[in-house]
Amino acid sequence: MAGNQSIVADYARRLRxxxxxxxxxxxxxxxxxxxxxxxxYHLSEEVSERRLGFQTLANQRDERRYLNQFRAADEAGGxxxxxxxxxxxxxxxxxxxxxxxxxxxxxxxxxxxVSLSFSVSNSAYxxxxxxxxxxxxxxxxxxxxxxxxxxxxxGQQDPRTGAPAPRSFFELPLGQTDTTIEVAYIDFNGERQGxxxxxxxxxxxxxxxxxxxxxxxxxxxxxxxxxxGKRLLYFxxxxxYRGGLDAIHYGLNQPQPDTPFTFxxxxxxxxxxxxxxxxxxxxxxxTTEYATVQLTFKDGSQSGVQxxxxx
Numbered sequence: 001m002a003g004n005q006s007i008v009a010d011y012a013r014r015l016r017x018x019x020x021x022x023x024x025x026x027x028x029x030x031x032x033x034x035x036x037x038x039x040x041y042h043l044s045e046e047v048s049e050r051r052l053g054f055q056t057l058a059n060q061r062d063e064r065r066y067l068n069q070f071r072a073a074d075e076a077g078g079x080x081x082x083x084x085x086x087x088x089x090x091x092x093x094x095x096x097x098x099x100x101x102x103x104x105x106x107x108x109x110x111x112x113x114v115s116l117s118f119s120v121s122n123s124a125y126x127x128x129x130x131x132x133x134x135x136x137x138x139x140x141x142x143x144x145x146x147x148x149x150x151x152x153x154x155g156q157q158d159p160r161t162g163a164p165a166p167r168s169f170f171e172l173p174l175g176q177t178d179t180t181i182e183v184a185y186i187d188f189n190g191e192r193q194g195x196x197x198x199x200x201x202x203x204x205x206x207x208x209x210x211x212x213x214x215x216x217x218x219x220x221x222x223x224x225x226x227x228x229g230k231r232l233l234y235f236x237x238x239x240x241y242r243g244g245l246d247a248i249h250y251g252l253n254q255p256q257p258d259t260p261f262t263f264x265x266x267x268x269x270x271x272x273x274x275x276x277x278x279x280x281x282x283x284x285x286x287t288t289e290y291a292t293v294q295l296t297f298k299d300g301s302q303s304g305v306q307x308x309x310x311x
Contacts, residue, residue, distance in 0.1 A: 007033065007036070008082070011029060011038070011039065014026055014029055015042065019046075022046065023043065023046045023047075026039055026042060026043050026046070030043065030069075034073070035076060035077075035078040035081075036073065036078060036082055037070055037073035037074045037078040037079035037082065037083075038079065038082055038083060038092075040066045040067070040069040040070035040073055041066070041070045041092050041096065043062075043066040044062075044063050044066035044067045044070060044096070044099070047060075047062045047063045047066070048063055048099070054161075054188060056133055056188050056189050056191070057109060057110055057113050057132060057133045057187070057193070058187060058189070058191060058193060059189075060103060060106065060110055061110050063099065063103070064103050064110070067096045067099055070092075070096055071096060071100075079092070079093075109132035109133075112196075113131055113132040113133060113193070113196075114129065114130070114131050114132075114183050114185070114194065114196040115129075116130075116181065116183060116198045117130070118200075118205040118208070118209050119209045119212075119213070120174075120205070120206050120209040120210070120269065120270050120271065121270065121271060122174075122270055122271050122273075123173075124171045124172060124173055124174060125171065125172040125173075125174065125176065125205060125206075125209075125269075126169055126171055127140075127169060127170050127171070127172060127181070128168065128169050129151070129168045129170075129183060131168075131185055133188070134158050134160045134161045134163070134165075134187075134188050135165075135166055135185040135187060135188075136163060136164075136166065136185075136186040136187070136188065136190065137150055137151075137166050137185065137186040138150065138166045138167070138184075138185045138186075139151070139183070139184045139185065139186075139194075139195075140170055140181060140182065140183045140184075141181070141182050141195075142172065142176070142181055142200075143179050143180070144180060144182070148182075148184060148195075150166070151166055151167040151168070151169065151170050152166065152167045153165075153166060153167060154166060154167045154168065161188055163188075166185075172200070174202075174270045175202070175269060176200065176202050177202070178199075178200060178201045178202060179199075179200050180197050180198070180199055180200065181197070181198045181199075181200050182194070182195035182196065182197050182198075183195060183196050183198065184196070202269050203269060206243055206268075206269040206270060207243065207244045207297075207298055207299075208244075209244075210241040210242075210243045210244030210245075210271075211244040213241055214241050214244060214245075214303075215303070217237065218303075218306050219306075219308070220237045221235075221237055221238055221293050221295075221306055222234065222235060222237075222238075222250070222291050222293050222308040223236075223308065224288075224308070224310045225281075229286075231283070231284050231285065231286045231288055231310075232282070232283055232284070233250075233252075233281060233282045233288070233291055234280060235248070235261060235263070235279065235280055235282070236274065236280045236281070238263075238293075238295070239272060239274055239278055239279070239280055240271055240272060240274060241271065242263055242266050242272045243266040243267075243268070243269075243270070243271065243272050244298060245263075245296065245297060245298065246296045246297060246298050246300070247260060247295070247296035248260065248261040248263065248294075248295055248296075249261070249293070249294050249296075250291055250292065250293045250294075251291065251292040251293075252284055252285070252288050252290075252291055253287070253288060253289055253290060254292065255292060255307075256292065256305070257291075257292040257293050257294045257305060261279075261282075262279070263278070264277065264278065288310060289309070289310050290308060290309045290310060291307075292305050292306065292307050293305070293306050293308065
């Protein structure tokens with residue numbers, strides 16, 4: 001080290017502290033000596049994977065921040081002014097560059113680590129939480145003035161950490177008013193992250209959930225059945241999820257579905273009920289070898305044409 005000897009001596013003493021104190025004391029030193037590039041490199045090491053063994057996303061964000069501060073201080077001359085060993089300086093620069101490049105691919109996880117998706121049933125919305133790192137607990141609330149509550153334990157062990165894994169879902173009732181849902185979590189180090197806010201609009205989520213399920217089950221849109229000498233074409237699956245549909249067109253033994261299938265619309269949340277008034281099948285000619293079908297969703301977009309064979 002070079003430069004003001006009292007500053008360097010103070011810095012050297014801080015480097016020798018035990019880990020729990022060292023980072024805090026280095027942070028304090030950096031706040032008073034923003035041009036002292038070595039402190040930012042050493043701080044980046046404090047939260048690095050090679051030092052910790054396991055990094056939380058908060059550790060990774062801090063590592064990137066320290067490395068960028070190190071690079072900025074170096075560009076301002078704050079590395080060679082305080083470090084005599086030029087080969088070590090080049091080693092630090094190369095290491096910082098490599099770690100910054102390696103972290104670039106994790107940008108989405110670092111900035112948006114939590115995602116929320118919904119499925120819908122006849123009784124509730126199921127909110128599924130995805131977190132880009134292991135969590136010790138997951139907390140949520142359905143309005144800004146409500147307290148956070150835990151999702152509880154899943155009863156399973158997280159293989160990444162060996163610790164109990166929290167439950168990754170919660171329910172909202174059908175008819176839930178539009179609101180903002182907030183999700184927070186306790187990371188592997190026991191630190192709270194978030195909250196992260198997600199707007200909830202029931203009708204939109206119901207439509208999206210119906211559409212996602214339909215898009216994942218294209219081979220089930222239609223089905224054939226022979227009964228008492230008749231050939232029947234069933235639309236039962238589509239009727240269950242018609243809350244996401246504006247129109248259905250089908251075709252028999254032809255590649256282009258151009259015949260509309262009339263059905264009662266479903267404008268409420270959740271799955272559409274099927275009762276005696278719901279059309280679920282058509283009698284088709286016994287010579288029908290295949291049917292084609294195309295859906296028009298409530299947002300006006302259309303699905304691709306799907307072919308369903310009799311056999």
